[in-house]
Amino acid sequence: MATKIRLQRHGRKGYAFYPIVIADSRAPRDGKFIERIGSYNPNTNPATISLNFERALYWVNVGAIPTDTVRNILSREGVLMMKHLQGGVKKGAFTEEEAQRRFEAWKSEKDARINAIRNKVNEEKRNAEKVRLEEETAKKNAKAELVAKKKAELAAKAAEEAAAKAAEAEAQEGEATAPAAE
Numbered sequence: 657m658a659t660k661i662r663l664q665r666h667g668r669k670g671y672a673f674y675p676i677v678i679a680d681s682r683a684p685r686d687g688k689f690i691e692r693i694g695s696y697n698p699n700t701n702p703a704t705i706s707l708n709f710e711r712a713l714y715w716v717n718v719g720a721i722p723t724d725t726v727r728n729i730l731s732r733e734g735v736l737m738m739k740h741l742q743g744g745v746k747k748g749a750f751t752e753e754e755a756q757r758r759f760e761a762w763k764s765e766k767d768a769r770i771n772a773i774r775n776k777v778n779e780e781k782r783n784a785e786k787v788r789l790e791e792e793t794a795k796k797n798a799k800a801e802l803v804a805k806k807k808a809e810l811a812a813k814a815a816e817e818a819a820a821k822a823a824e825a826e827a828q829e830g831e832a833t834a835p836a837a838e
Contacts, residue, residue, distance in 0.1 A: 661722040673697040707733050
């Protein structure tokens with residue numbers, strides 16, 4: 657039986673996630689599978705991968721053939737690197753401890769690069785939020801100045817109207833009292 661390590665598509669249109677499964681190569685993409693060894697979610701930045709490392713290594717060692725995308729995932733997670741190092745141990749090129757040390761060094765370097773990418777994305781988000789907040793504050797202040805200016809104009813107009821009414825009332829009072837004085 658030819659086995660493949662491949663992705664099964666799940667999720668809705670435009671928002672898919674993929675379980676990583678071991679399946680017979682003749683089985684349909686989303687059909688029957690032998691074992692689920694992880695999942696891949698490309699919707700996050702960077703993509704989220706959860707993988708049962710030991711089972712993936714076992715299946716690669718017994719001859720399961722990964723698809724191109726799964727090969728990239730296994731390479732990123734270090735399964736193919738560990739298989740390569742185990743081949744070196746079998747040939748006698750180095751010891752098991754040396755292979756483990758090399759793998760740990762490679763894994764820590766890889767994790768550092770991924771964390772740097774995550775930090776960069778988070779920093780860009782914070783900077784974009786900061787810029788948006790500053791723009792919003794500037795718009796709010798401009799609008800507040802415009803409203804204050806309009807209120808001052810209305811208050812000045814109301815004061816002029818009140819002064820005009822008061823002057824008119826005084827003029828009417830003056831006319832009313834002037835004939836009485838004659």
